[in-house]
Amino acid sequence: MSPLLEIKKLGKRFPARHGREPSPWVLQDLSFSVAEGEFLTIVGPSGAGKSTLLNIIAQTDTASAGEILLGGASVTTRDPRALKPGIERRIGYVTQDDNLLPWRSTIDNVLFALEVQGKLDDASRARAEKLIQAVGLAGFETYYPHELSGGMRKRTALIRTLVYDPPIILMDEPFAAVDAQTRTQLQADLLRLWEMGRKTIVFVTHDITEAIALGDRALVLSKQPSRIAAEHTIPIPRPRNVKDIFALPGFAATYEKIRADVQ
Amino acid sequence: MIDATAPSPPVRASRRRTHLDHLLVFAIIIALWSLATWHFGTYWVSSPWAVAIRFVETVASGELLRHAGYTLSEAALGTLIGGVPAVLLPLLLRRHPVVVAILDPFMVGGYGAPKLAFAPLFIVWFGIGMESKVALVVTVVFFIVYFATLNGVRALDARLVQTAQILGASERHVARSIVLPAAIPSIFAGFRIAVPYGIAAAVIAELISANRGLGYLVQNGAMNFDTTGVFVAVLMATLLVQAAISIMNAMEKRLLRWRPPSEPWLETGT
Ligand SMILES: Nc1ncnc2c1ncn2[C@@H]1O[C@H](COP(=O)(O)OP(=O)(O)OP(=O)(O)O)[C@@H](O)[C@H]1O
Ligand SMILES: [Mg+2]
Numbered sequence: 001m002s003p004l005l006e007i008k009k010l011g012k013r014f015p016a017r018h019g020r021e022p023s024p025w026v027l028q029d030l031s032f033s034v035a036e037g038e039f040l041t042i043v044g045p046s047g048a049g050k051s052t053l054l055n056i057i058a059q060t061d062t063a064s065a066g067e068i069l070l071g072g073a074s075v076t077t078r079d080p081r082a083l084k085p086g087i088e089r090r091i092g093y094v095t096q097d098d099n100l101l102p103w104r105s106t107i108d109n110v111l112f113a114l115e116v117q118g119k120l121d122d123a124s125r126a127r128a129e130k131l132i133q134a135v136g137l138a139g140f141e142t143y144y145p146h147e148l149s150g151g152m153r154k155r156t157a158l159i160r161t162l163v164y165d166p167p168i169i170l171m172d173e174p175f176a177a178v179d180a181q182t183r184t185q186l187q188a189d190l191l192r193l194w195e196m197g198r199k200t201i202v203f204v205t206h207d208i209t210e211a212i213a214l215g216d217r218a219l220v221l222s223k224q225p226s227r228i229a230a231e232h233t234i235p236i237p238r239p240r241n242v243k244d245i246f247a248l249p250g251f252a253a254t255y256e257k258i259r260a261d262v263q
Numbered sequence: 264m265i266d267a268t269a270p271s272p273p274v275r276a277s278r279r280r281t282h283l284d285h286l287l288v289f290a291i292i293i294a295l296w297s298l299a300t301w302h303f304g305t306y307w308v309s310s311p312w313a314v315a316i317r318f319v320e321t322v323a324s325g326e327l328l329r330h331a332g333y334t335l336s337e338a339a340l341g342t343l344i345g346g347v348p349a350v351l352l353p354l355l356l357r358r359h360p361v362v363v364a365i366l367d368p369f370m371v372g373g374y375g376a377p378k379l380a381f382a383p384l385f386i387v388w389f390g391i392g393m394e395s396k397v398a399l400v401v402t403v404v405f406f407i408v409y410f411a412t413l414n415g416v417r418a419l420d421a422r423l424v425q426t427a428q429i430l431g432a433s434e435r436h437v438a439r440s441i442v443l444p445a446a447i448p449s450i451f452a453g454f455r456i457a458v459p460y461g462i463a464a465a466v467i468a469e470l471i472s473a474n475r476g477l478g479y480l481v482q483n484g485a486m487n488f489d490t491t492g493v494f495v496a497v498l499m500a501t502l503l504v505q506a507a508i509s510i511m512n513a514m515e516k517r518l519l520r521w522r523p524p525s526e527p528w529l530e531t532g533t
Contacts, residue, residue: 058429060422060425060429084428085425085428085429086428086429086430086431089431091429092429092430093426093429095422095426097422099422099423099426101423101427101440101441101444102521102522103444103445103447103521104521105521112427112430112432112440113430113431116427116430116431116432116433116436116440117430117431144520144521145521146521146522146523160430161430164430164431
């Protein structure tokens with residue numbers, strides 16, 4: 001069976017800035033694939049090009065070299081106007097910035113995808129309400145984004161994507177802005193949801209512990225121009241208890257190996 | 264129960280303060296006006312008292328309101344006919360920057376041209392009835408609102424559009440759910456400037472040739488050396504502008520509930 005998502009020799013350089021020498025390659029020769037139902041985590045230092053990579057996969061930006069295959073078919077384009085963000089709703093994307101619509105309340109932000117996809121009914125509303133409960137936003141449904149904390153906004157952005165259930169979900173450090181305790185809770189919730197539906201998830205983080213706790217496999221990105229520096233299969237069986245992840249057998253060894261690869 | 268909408272004590276106190284200041288400024292204006300009346304004589308500058316009396320009289324007889332209503336309908340109709348396409352055009356042309364660029368010099372020309380100078384021409388074309396006044400208001404309102412909306416559309420955060428597209432929004436959804444709400448503050452800024460100009464344009468077109476409206480009252484008063492009549496008509500036009508601004512403020516407050524409040528000390532008392 002061919003992988004669901006395949007990245008082949010991907011390269012990216014941004015247009016040269018005015019009056020300067022050509023800009024460097026941010027990504028170069030980057031290849032990996034993601035199997036259906038896999039939870040892939042990607043770790044890399046700040047500025048490595050993690051967000052750039054996800055932008056290209058989600059088609060909010062073009063690649064400069066290489067190819068991306070989705071379900072075996074090429075979806076690559078070099079023309080910014082030919083980009084299809086989310087490629088027909090098959091790829092969901094929880095961006096690093098929350099990008100909530102400031103004129104919509106929490107609940108209306110969460111319902112946005114269902115609304116534009118014509119899937120708004122009692123069942124989907126109930127689902128949205130359940131997700132709001134699950135991430136601790138109950139009572140804040142009618143708040144506007146500027147009335148929420150940074151962490152609450154990120155949680156809203158997270159469930160806005162989970163609610164319409166796209167087959168592939170890209171996540172860019174979704175838990176970076178919350179406290180350690182909430183983060184562990186959200187990680188546990190995410191794993192629970194994932195184990196129920198087995199979506200394909202590509203999860204970017206710079207937290208090695210998080211990469212181990214969540215992923216089936218962890219990729220390590222090198223510094224610029226970044227490529228895959230290492231790949232680690234996480235040997236910890238599921239279901240995992242993220243609260244005690246440190247104590248589980250295999251954690252310490254994996255952590256050490258990944259840390260050695262992250263420069 | 265706590266009423267969350269009631270202003271907090273310091274805000275209320277500062278509002279009372281603002282009202283007091285308004286009264287003070289009003290008193291100063293009346294004083295200066297009386298001084299001018301005393302200095303030049305009531306023949307040239309009508310007294311505040313005479314204006315107030317005439318104002319009440321003509322309101323009571325219905326005459327003033329009839330003329331004001333006439334001017335108001337011209338301004339409202341012109342604002343609608345000029346404003347709606349001025350809002351829609353930049354929204355529709357968002358994906359066609361080439362067309363915007365082609366139109367640009369003409370729009371800039373239209374924006375910069377002294378449109379009030381067209382009033383006599385419009386009267387030749389459309390007659391001395393309502394049409395010529397509405398036409399003038401349209402030309403005044405259209406360009407101001409067009410550029411305000413265009414600015415709003417251009418300032419749009421591309422990432423919000425991309426996010427909406429990822430979530431499955433079609434081009435129509437993007438226009439309605441992203442571009443329009445994002446441009447609302449700019450659109451309001453446009454109307455806030457355009458509406459007073461529009462009312463002024465209606466009055467000036469009436470000045471030139473009409474048999475009804477506040478501009479006609481001004482013209483008529485001046486011809487009969489009735490400065491009180493002139494002042495009353497101008498006062499009424501000012502009140503129309505104030506009312507229009509109040510309505511826009513209320514609408515804006517409703518439509519822009521989602522925005523973080525501006526700095527409290529920048530908030531006006533109204
Ligand atoms: N629009 C852009 N134009 C030019 N350069 C860019 C642009 N976006 C990103 N870059 C460059 O690409 C590199 C990678 O940026 P990216 O945002 O992908 O990093 P990241 O791995 O997500 O970092 P972080 O962990 O801090 O979010 C940086 O050097 C940045 O300067
Ligand atoms: Mg990033």
